[in-house]
Amino acid sequence: xxxxxxxxTFDTAWCPGCGNxxxxxxxxxxxxxxxxxxxxxxxxxxxxxxxxxxxxxxxNMLTGLHGRSLPAATGARLxxxxxxxxxxxGDGCNYGEGGNHFLAAxxxxxxxxxxxxxxxxxGLTKGQASxxxxxxxxxxxxxxxxxxxPFNPVAVAVAMGAGFVARGFTGEPExxxxxxxxxxxxxxxxxxxxxxxxxxxxxxxxxxxxKQRCYKLGPEHDPRSRDQALAKALEFGERIPIGxxxxxxRPAFGAxxxxxxxxxxxxxxxxxxxLRGVMRSYL
Amino acid sequence: MPDSSIVILVGGEAGQGxxxxxxxxxxxxxxxxxxxxxxQDYQSRIRGGHxxxxxRTGLDVFHAPxxxxxILVALNAETVARHKxxxxxxxxxxxxxxxxxxxxxxLRVPFRTLAxxxxxxxVVALGVLGQTLCKDIGLLEQLLREQFxxxxxxVIDQNLAVLRAAYAWVKTQDHGFACLPSAPAYPAxxxxxxxxxxxxxxxxAAGCNFCSFYPMTPGSSVALTLAEHAKFMGTxxxxxxxxxxxxNMAIGAASAGGRALVPTAGGGFALMCEAVSLAGMLxxxxxxxxxxxxxxxxxxxxxxxxxxxxxxxxxxxxxxxRAVFAPGSIAECFSLTHRAFAMAEKYQSPVFILTDQYLADxxxxxxPFNTDGLPEIPGPLLEPANPAxxxxxxxxxxGISPRVIPGFSTALVVSDSDEHTEDxxxxxxxxxxxxxxxxxxAKGQGLAAEAVPPSLFxxxxxxxxxxxxxxxxxxxxxxxxxxxxxxRLAEQGRSAAVLHFGQVWPLVEGQFLPxxxxxxRTVCVEGNATGQLARLIRQETxxxxxxxxxxxxxxxxxxxxxLRGLESIL
Numbered sequence: 001x002x003x004x005x006x007x008x009t010f011d012t013a014w015c016p017g018c019g020n021x022x023x024x025x026x027x028x029x030x031x032x033x034x035x036x037x038x039x040x041x042x043x044x045x046x047x048x049x050x051x052x053x054x055x056x057x058x059x060n061m062l063t064g065l066h067g068r069s070l071p072a073a074t075g076a077r078l079x080x081x082x083x084x085x086x087x088x089x090g091d092g093c094n095y096g097e098g099g100n101h102f103l104a105a106x107x108x109x110x111x112x113x114x115x116x117x118x119x120x121x122x123g124l125t126k127g128q129a130s131x132x133x134x135x136x137x138x139x140x141x142x143x144x145x146x147x148x149x150p151f152n153p154v155a156v157a158v159a160m161g162a163g164f165v166a167r168g169f170t171g172e173p174e175x176x177x178x179x180x181x182x183x184x185x186x187x188x189x190x191x192x193x194x195x196x197x198x199x200x201x202x203x204x205x206x207x208x209x210x211k212q213r214c215y216k217l218g219p220e221h222d223p224r225s226r227d228q229a230l231a232k233a234l235e236f237g238e239r240i241p242i243g244x245x246x247x248x249x250r251p252a253f254g255a256x257x258x259x260x261x262x263x264x265x266x267x268x269x270x271x272x273x274x275l276r277g278v279m280r281s282y283l
Numbered sequence: 284m285p286d287s288s289i290v291i292l293v294g295g296e297a298g299q300g301x302x303x304x305x306x307x308x309x310x311x312x313x314x315x316x317x318x319x320x321x322x323q324d325y326q327s328r329i330r331g332g333h334x335x336x337x338x339r340t341g342l343d344v345f346h347a348p349x350x351x352x353x354i355l356v357a358l359n360a361e362t363v364a365r366h367k368x369x370x371x372x373x374x375x376x377x378x379x380x381x382x383x384x385x386x387x388x389x390l391r392v393p394f395r396t397l398a399x400x401x402x403x404x405x406v407v408a409l410g411v412l413g414q415t416l417c418k419d420i421g422l423l424e425q426l427l428r429e430q431f432x433x434x435x436x437x438v439i440d441q442n443l444a445v446l447r448a449a450y451a452w453v454k455t456q457d458h459g460f461a462c463l464p465s466a467p468a469y470p471a472x473x474x475x476x477x478x479x480x481x482x483x484x485x486x487x488a489a490g491c492n493f494c495s496f497y498p499m500t501p502g503s504s505v506a507l508t509l510a511e512h513a514k515f516m517g518t519x520x521x522x523x524x525x526x527x528x529x530x531n532m533a534i535g536a537a538s539a540g541g542r543a544l545v546p547t548a549g550g551g552f553a554l555m556c557e558a559v560s561l562a563g564m565l566x567x568x569x570x571x572x573x574x575x576x577x578x579x580x581x582x583x584x585x586x587x588x589x590x591x592x593x594x595x596x597x598x599x600x601x602x603x604x605r606a607v608f609a610p611g612s613i614a615e616c617f618s619l620t621h622r623a624f625a626m627a628e629k630y631q632s633p634v635f636i637l638t639d640q641y642l643a644d645x646x647x648x649x650x651p652f653n654t655d656g657l658p659e660i661p662g663p664l665l666e667p668a669n670p671a672x673x674x675x676x677x678x679x680x681x682g683i684s685p686r687v688i689p690g691f692s693t694a695l696v697v698s699d700s701d702e703h704t705e706d707x708x709x710x711x712x713x714x715x716x717x718x719x720x721x722x723x724x725a726k727g728q729g730l731a732a733e734a735v736p737p738s739l740f741x742x743x744x745x746x747x748x749x750x751x752x753x754x755x756x757x758x759x760x761x762x763x764x765x766x767x768x769x770x771r772l773a774e775q776g777r778s779a780a781v782l783h784f785g786q787v788w789p790l791v792e793g794q795f796l797p798x799x800x801x802x803x804r805t806v807c808v809e810g811n812a813t814g815q816l817a818r819l820i821r822q823e824t825x826x827x828x829x830x831x832x833x834x835x836x837x838x839x840x841x842x843x844x845x846l847r848g849l850e851s852i853l
Contacts, residue, residue, distance in 0.1 A: 071532045076539035
């Protein structure tokens with residue numbers, strides 16, 4: 001039996017009180033709860049404090065470039081249909097630097113889970129506005145207040161018909177672990193956007209700020225209804241819903257691709273007979 | 284030997300079917316046993332403009348285009364006006380009766396009489412060409428049957444009737460153009476394909492099973508060729524949302540056990556540079572094909588140049604080893620691509636293939652490619668000896684650490700783009716940093732030890748250092764023109780040799796410097812304005828070339844161009 005302890009315990013470079021700690025614990029709980037052993041999991045991250053997550057748990061890890069965790073994770077998925085693949089990084093990485101990849105990942109619907117640490121600030125570079133920083137929020141880089149409207153990742157995902165869209169809060173770790181598990185079970189691209197307060201640089205969206213506003217979606221919410229999902233995805237203010245906002249049964253990328261049905265690329269041998277046939281087409 | 288080739292130029296607007304005429308004629312010639320080199324010149328548009336498809340053919344082996352025209356197939360009046368100056372004294376114009384060919388030896392073809400439909404005009408042109416060259420109609424009939432196989436017998440019969448009408452009509456004309464001498468029966472099956480198609484086949488022969496790309500001329504056709512054959516080969520081909528994604532996808536795929544290729548052109552490659560650095564850091568084998576076209580920026584999108592050597596040599600921040608290949612022929616496109624994968628896999632590094640629009644799009648006869656003689660490239664390592672203690676970046680004497688693919692054993696494969704320890708985790712231990720830099724660069728020593736030496740053509744003495752009057756040095760697609768220039772010089776009684784770099788990095792001084800210093804005169808021939816290989820050689824060895832022949836007007840280098848350039852140097 002796999003337990004959360006199999007994922008190990010490590011010293012971290014995160015600030016005491018950072019939401020990342022609870023997210024890491026929820027991740028280990030979700031994986032072990034599904035009986036997944038560390039070697040069956042590949043976590044692909046970008047750059048940022050969130051992207052350090054796989055350094056603090058036992059698993060296969062590919063930490064690449066800022067903003068590029070989704071394309072690297074996509075490549076890994078196309079090469080191996082059997083691994084559990086998680087792309088994990090922050091709001092700057094996924095929604096700023098990697099914005100085009102976020103849109104493409106939803107369209108492509110490759111079977112992987114994106115866990116986005118969303119704290120509304122750049123932590124590692126010490127406190128500049130991120131794509132989800134609220135309009136008007138003052139930072140060292142935006143002394144007159146963040147002038148742009150924030151990006152709403154869950155609303156965009158619902159609008160694009162993503163197969164699974166959830167929002168969690170590190171202040172509700174059990175609930176969060178459940179959301180991550182549901183995302184893993186979903187076949188296709190799944191998004192878990194996680195409110196994860198930054199104790200050092202974001203003095204607006206604090207733990208207390210989220211705690212006061214976040215409420216769990218109840219049975220009255222039908223995640224199969226895109227209209228309801230969009231309404232809930234747009235609800236961001238005095239009250240913010242957490243839970244599964246939207247889910248559908250879009251077939252995952254590759255379900256009908258003959259080239260992906262042949263199994264992991266690592267197990268394939270060059271087919272010289274087929275190649276000779278291909279060469280004959282140039283006679 | 285003197286140039287006995289003949290050149291057929293088919294010109295017209297995009298959309299007039301000139302490529303169909305050219306391809307079918309070229310294939311007929313290859314099947315009949317002739318040598319063929321096609322150069323395509325097209326504008327960056329879908330319809331209209333002025334495009335040409337030039338077939339150089341004959342019995343002697345050559346690998347370059349040339350400037351003259353023997354038969355000018357003009358699908359519009361503009362083609363006559365633009366190209367009549369290139370016609371040889373015995374040259375012939377093939378054009379519709381309505382096109383003015385005053386003063387030219389012309390076959391004025393009644394297209395509307397010979398073909399009921401405008402779409403069959405290219406079959407008329409094909410038939411006129413075939414009979415003019417005295418080629419057996421059976422060859423072209425067979426090609427038309429293959430071409431229209433999917434459209435049914437009725438369409439085949441209609442086109443065969445047009446072809447026969449065109450043959451019959453030419454027989455009634457007195458054009459005076461000499462028949463192509465008969466070709467000997469060719470013993471082996473020969474292919475006709477472009478440089479980019481040969482790169483794709485070389486990749487498949489190397490076990491490439493993953494290709495991510497973003498469309499960009501003239502690199503795309505590598506990916507399109509892989510996609511075309513994917514149903515037979517199982518290759519996963521994915522069009523990414525941008526070049527950055529394409530490169531990072533390839534790294535993800537290679538890390539998870541794929542054998543990955545990323546084709547692009549200079550501008551697209553510029554976007555991939557950070558990922559190149561990542562491949563260097565994560566020690567991930569990825570082969571990049573950079574098909575060069577004139578820059579800067581959008582430049583001349585459909586023309587040719589060799590100006591991205593510097594970019595590829597220096598792409599990616601930080602220091603890490605790489606290898607750069609520059610095939611000089613269709614055969615080398617195949618063999619050096621296979622070699623590129625072998626080196627990328629063995630040294631777990633990004634490896635590059637530099638080609639250019641001319642070679643990328645040039646149809647030539649080649650092969651057949653023998654897959655039996657290729658060295659085997661070992662498959663990925665699925666399980667380490669001891670999974671519990673596995674370290675992805677274990678320090679070794681040659682810098683090569685066993686690269687395990689995650690998910691096939693209980694070993695955890697950990698790789699970090701930050702500087703990392705042997706077990707792949709981020710570190711700021713500066714002593715480890717130094718060890719890791721040394722480890723990565725040690726692989727560069729191996730790449731150098733296995734570098735493909737430059738090829739020397741002509742005047743090689745027993746010790747390989749016999750004096751020649753002139754040594755022409757070149758790289759990539761310029762080989763064919765340089766070899767032909769050497770033949771022309773020999774006719775003038777001048778001894779010349781050609782030194783061709785099919786691999787331009789790492790440069791191993793001992794492989795070529797003695798030859799450079801032994802030659803009386805050395806001239807570097809390159810398709811760029813600044814002499815990038817010459818500078819690289821000087822940087823690495825201190826050697827200065829006596830002269831340079833450089834071309835950067837967007838057209839491929841020809842023997843005549845080199846000879847003109849030499850006049851001012853020698």
